[in-house]
Amino acid sequence: MATNSEAGDTFEAQSGGTMSDDALRQVESPDSLKVTFPTDRPLRLDSGFDLAPLTIAYQTYGTLNADKSNAILICHALTGDQHVANRHPVTGKDGWWSTLVGPGKPIDTTRFFVICPNILGGCMGSTGPASVNPETGQAYGLKFPVITIGDMVKAAARLVDHLGIDTLFSVIGGSMGGMQVLEWCVRFKDRVYTAMPIATAPWHTAQNIAFHEVGRQAVMADPDWHDGSYLLRGTRPARGLAVARMAAHITYLSEKALQDKFGRGFQNRDQRSFSFDADFKVESYLRHQGSTFVDRFDANSYLYITRAMDYFDLESDNGGKLANAFIGTKTQFCVISFTSDWLYPTRDNKEIVKALNAVAANVSFVEIESDKGHDAFLLDEPELFATTRGFLNAAARKRGLPAGEPTS
Amino acid sequence: MTASVTTMGQSGLAPTRADHLLIAEMVEPGSRVLDVGCGDGALLELLARTKAVDGRGIEISRERVSACVARGLSVIQGDADSDLSGYPDDAFDYAILSLTIQATRHPKVVLENLLRIARRAIVSFPNFGHWQIRLSLLATGRMPRTPNLPDAWYDSLDAHLCTIEDFVDLVKLVDARVVEAVAFNSTGRRLPIERSRRLQNLFGEKAVFLLERKREG
Numbered sequence: 001m002a003t004n005s006e007a008g009d010t011f012e013a014q015s016g017g018t019m020s021d022d023a024l025r026q027v028e029s030p031d032s033l034k035v036t037f038p039t040d041r042p043l044r045l046d047s048g049f050d051l052a053p054l055t056i057a058y059q060t061y062g063t064l065n066a067d068k069s070n071a072i073l074i075c076h077a078l079t080g081d082q083h084v085a086n087r088h089p090v091t092g093k094d095g096w097w098s099t100l101v102g103p104g105k106p107i108d109t110t111r112f113f114v115i116c117p118n119i120l121g122g123c124m125g126s127t128g129p130a131s132v133n134p135e136t137g138q139a140y141g142l143k144f145p146v147i148t149i150g151d152m153v154k155a156a157a158r159l160v161d162h163l164g165i166d167t168l169f170s171v172i173g174g175s176m177g178g179m180q181v182l183e184w185c186v187r188f189k190d191r192v193y194t195a196m197p198i199a200t201a202p203w204h205t206a207q208n209i210a211f212h213e214v215g216r217q218a219v220m221a222d223p224d225w226h227d228g229s230y231l232l233r234g235t236r237p238a239r240g241l242a243v244a245r246m247a248a249h250i251t252y253l254s255e256k257a258l259q260d261k262f263g264r265g266f267q268n269r270d271q272r273s274f275s276f277d278a279d280f281k282v283e284s285y286l287r288h289q290g291s292t293f294v295d296r297f298d299a300n301s302y303l304y305i306t307r308a309m310d311y312f313d314l315e316s317d318n319g320g321k322l323a324n325a326f327i328g329t330k331t332q333f334c335v336i337s338f339t340s341d342w343l344y345p346t347r348d349n350k351e352i353v354k355a356l357n358a359v360a361a362n363v364s365f366v367e368i369e370s371d372k373g374h375d376a377f378l379l380d381e382p383e384l385f386a387t388t389r390g391f392l393n394a395a396a397r398k399r400g401l402p403a404g405e406p407t408s
Numbered sequence: 409m410t411a412s413v414t415t416m417g418q419s420g421l422a423p424t425r426a427d428h429l430l431i432a433e434m435v436e437p438g439s440r441v442l443d444v445g446c447g448d449g450a451l452l453e454l455l456a457r458t459k460a461v462d463g464r465g466i467e468i469s470r471e472r473v474s475a476c477v478a479r480g481l482s483v484i485q486g487d488a489d490s491d492l493s494g495y496p497d498d499a500f501d502y503a504i505l506s507l508t509i510q511a512t513r514h515p516k517v518v519l520e521n522l523l524r525i526a527r528r529a530i531v532s533f534p535n536f537g538h539w540q541i542r543l544s545l546l547a548t549g550r551m552p553r554t555p556n557l558p559d560a561w562y563d564s565l566d567a568h569l570c571t572i573e574d575f576v577d578l579v580k581l582v583d584a585r586v587v588e589a590v591a592f593n594s595t596g597r598r599l600p601i602e603r604s605r606r607l608q609n610l611f612g613e614k615a616v617f618l619l620e621r622k623r624e625g
Contacts (some may be wrong), residue, residue: 334477352483357491360499364477365484367470386478394480 020295021091021239025242030057030081030125031089035162043155046077049145056159058082058117062109072107072164075173075180078305079297081124084116090296099380103208105391120155121147121305123298124213125276130231130298142228147304148344153183167191169399174198174377179312186325194395198336199377201348202322209252209394215244240300242290249289254340254373258282321357322351333363338376372382426596427506427614427616428454432528434618435459438467439501442526443506444488448471449476466491489513492521500526509533522581523621532616535610537571556613572609579619588618592623
């Protein structure tokens with residue numbers, strides 16, 4: 001079932017070879033739209049660094065209406081990209097949210113103009129550590145500035161400006177995508193009509209940071225990482241990144257999901273091998289997840305993006321009171337969490353709801369019953385689909401957008 | 409397991425609940441309303457349709473919240489005991505608690521919160537002072553079971569049942585004023601005894617109270 005989990009691929013999926021020149025080519029020549037903002041318009045990052053030039057690779061689906069009121073921005077998660085609802089150019093798989101986005105889907109591309117940028121710091125065509133540093137003519141590597149979730153949002157806002165859109169009908173995203181949704185609602189209050197932060201949190205907890213640090217240390221411990229300059233040396237820290245992915249993957253699932261799927265089942269054998277082979281199905285599965293991930297993802301991007309997530313804290317950014325972030329908001333919010341998500345649990349999502357209530361904002365909140373863990377937001381969850389469809393349809397009526405197809 | 413989504417609002421609404429109609433009469437058009445324990449959103453929809461209110465809801469049941477949101481209502485999953493404290497003072501014109509106060513853990517705190525969040529509170533509840541209940545207790549010596557209160561005491565979620573007189577005492581205790589009190593029977597017929605609290609308490613199967621804070625501020 002889990003064809004598009006944040007964790008990636010199905011157990012049965014075939015590995016796509018080594019990373020793949022295909023993937024590397026996406027950095028400079030993405031198989032998607034892209035826009036480059038010239039050097040005289042640098043992006044001022046939260047760190048104070050002026051980043052230029054800035055390229056944003058993006059996909060769009062559907063048609064922008066005449067008064068540009070039907071645009072929905074989708075924000076992707078840590079290892080997602082702009083390929084929301086089309087075949088992925090590197091993996092060949094369906095888009096990561098093709099269950100939710102498309103003609104007749106809850107985010108209906110026959111009604112809405114859907115935009116999804118690859119985030120700043122990503123490796124699918126937007127400016128990131130694998131992009132060419134104009135000062136050296138080589139990949140940035142660790143010369144790339146440390147970025148924040150807010151920086152990703154400011155970069156995406158450049159794209160939205162470029163498309164001539166003033167107010168977004170909705171900004172939607174899960175996990176780190178949800179953090180971007182929240183930043184949109186804080187930094188560009190008047191430009192967001194509705195917002196759907198899903199399976200997310202208003203800050204990264206100590207446990208979240210701890211898991212990310214394990215991942216980063218795994219990458220950095222790989223001798224092929226070469227202090228981040230592996231692209232220049234023609235190596236790749238594939239083992240380190242794979243271990244990072246394996247550890248992270250566990251956090252996207254639930255204990256029950258792991259137990260139900262694998263239990264103590266053996267992989268291609270009937271008994272213990274008395275070795276360190278992948279005796280168990282769960283080991284084989286994790287190794288597979290690690291190896292397919294390194295085929296499509298840049299290790300330095302992984303470091304930078306996880307760092308941005310760790311720095312995310314809307315409470316401390318707003319004078320120690322989360323509600324302050326939302327004062328004066330007119331946005332209609334729909335916050336969604338999942339019962340078995342222990343990475344961004346309901347408790348954290350409810351902090352967002354409480355803060356919004358404290359400023360009498362218009363907010364709905366649904367906790368959806370699922371045993372699929374954090375990954376549930378990417379999977380076949382009928383209640384997620386019904387809620388998304390209902391919320392967007394009602395808001396579209398209020399906004400005066402034409403009625404959608406009456407799909408159940 | 410994914411909980412299935414309850415299908416709501418299939419054309420033709422369910423018959424409107426009697427207490428909902430009485431509550432709707434008490435709400436001024438265009439108000440901001442918080443419906444605590446909003447269930448499937450029937451009252452919020454009625455108020456939006458007939459009074460053009462800006463409505464929000466709180467509901468404890470996951471499936472009902474999901475269904476409410478899917479029909480375009482702004483509802484959060486939560487309950488009266490734990491989620492009212494997060495709302496600011498005077499955020500609403502009306503806070504409504506319909507047939508829910510008897511199921512809260514701390515009815516007094518809940519009522520105080522309602523009157524803090526909103527200028528006025530509308531509270532409906534089953535009246536434990538109704539003559540049939542009194543008689544049943546007297547005659548059988550056991551907890552009464554009526555069409556209004558069908559569950560055995562150990563199954564019932566109603567932890568804090570009260571009579572109309574009890575409720576009036578609580579209103580005084582939280583420094584509020586009764587603007588309007590309507591007792592009604594099971595068919596939703598308003599009993600023409602608004603001047604006599606004692607008669608309301610004897611003959612009303614349920615009651616709806618419109619309350620407001622005595623002191624503004």
